[in-house]
Amino acid sequence: MTATMIKEFRLPDLGEGLTESEILSWKVAVGDTVTLNQVIAEVETAKAVVELPSPFAGVVAELHEQPGTVVEVGKPIVSFEVDDAGSSSGRSLPDSGDRSAGAGSAGAPSAGVSVAVETSANGSAATAGVEAVGTPAKREPNLVGYGAVVEHSGRPARRARGHVLAAHSAPPAAPAPIEPAVARLAEGDTSERPRSTPPVRKLARDLGIDLKLVPGTGMGGLITREDVQNFSGATAAAAPAEGRVSEAGAERETRTPIKGVRKFTAAAMVQSAFTAPHVTEFLTVDVTATMELLARLKGNKAFEGYKLTPLTLAAKAVLVALRNNPSLNSRWDDASQEIVQYNYVNLGIAAATPRGLTVPNIKDADRLTLRELSTALTELTDTARAGKTSPSELSGGTISITNIGVFGIDAGTPILNPGEAAIVALGAVRKAPWVVNDQLAVRQVMSLSLSFDHRLVDGEQGSRFLADLGAILADPAMVMTMI
Incomplete structure (x- = not known):
């Protein structure tokens, strides 16, 4: 007889203790043969859309959840029928209560539940049983919280307690059904x-x-x-x-x-607004010199093929201004009662996407050249708009920029990204009358808004940072005095 086993795959924690995800789409159907690490579903967490690879190789036996369903971490989402040459017959099938009792706690990696089925040559089920997979000997990293598991062969797996269930119409020796709860519903029992x-x-x-x-x-x-x-x-x-x-x-x-990114963003903004004492300062700057520099760089062969925008130069200016004002690149650790100052900059860029506002960040942005920063910004925004930003790209930011100028807005009071000390809002670049050498002239101006956590940043420190940022954008040559 050919031994097969039904293995349930439970929704894993896809990063940072997320408690639920929504099934967006299935990439497989019941009866499909899948390989190890083949993408089987696309799910949306509170932060990003993630592709789920299969932790098993076998045949899809059942899809437990429909697209559009929000599923708690640790709940079964799909079952696979896999070969198990070493399984034995005569195992008993637990009832519906025991079937779910092996589920791990939310947020913890789960190896799943295995249902062993002995199949005869004609394809009929001979015996069935459930056993909890033992401690994994090895994990191949696929996603945070789970991976392909190679089970121990050195010690027997624990068996879940249960009793054999048979259909009412079948004789006592008839095989037990795999899904007793579904069988009871088919018989008209609606007590559960x-x-x-x-x-x-x-x-x-x-x-x-x-x-x-x-x-x-x-x-x-x-x-x-x-x-x-x-x-x-x-x-x-x-x-x-x-x-x-x-x-x-x-x-x-x-x-x-309210779900997905919208739900996560709302909770984060409420936490930030009512935890960190916000202070916002404003500065309007003549950025004519920066816009002229931008035009020259676009015509420079060294920058051919690179997407340069006012955001590119403003981001570089923020990174330079932080060197003299490191207090804005820090966080408040309430648990240890310490101020943690970062010696690196993960620059967050607020991005409006069809799924809502996200703030992915560029890792170690302070180490990038202007061309590298341009490439990173282009990749970040393209990925965010496509809804493919990964959870790792949405975590670990140290300071953020929101470019409200693209919507024609001049200034605002941005709310801090949780865990960060400051956020800069870039207003629209507009032509406006400006006094130059005591003469009125038409110049290109921009308003800068800086919100900061007053627990971490004093008014003087915030004002100096904003002044340095404005000085660089007013005269890019000022960078020479700051590095």
């Missing part, structure tokens, strides 16, 4: 809680809907968010809806679930 995810159950509670009344369209009768919303809409349509629909028949309000 309807299958759904925690976010869907919360939505039902908020709408006052009993999930037992909602028909599930997901795999195995899973109740999805769309099922609840459709049921709510049908119920509302059957009842008076005064004040809900306008005279034209259009809905008076649109509700969008």
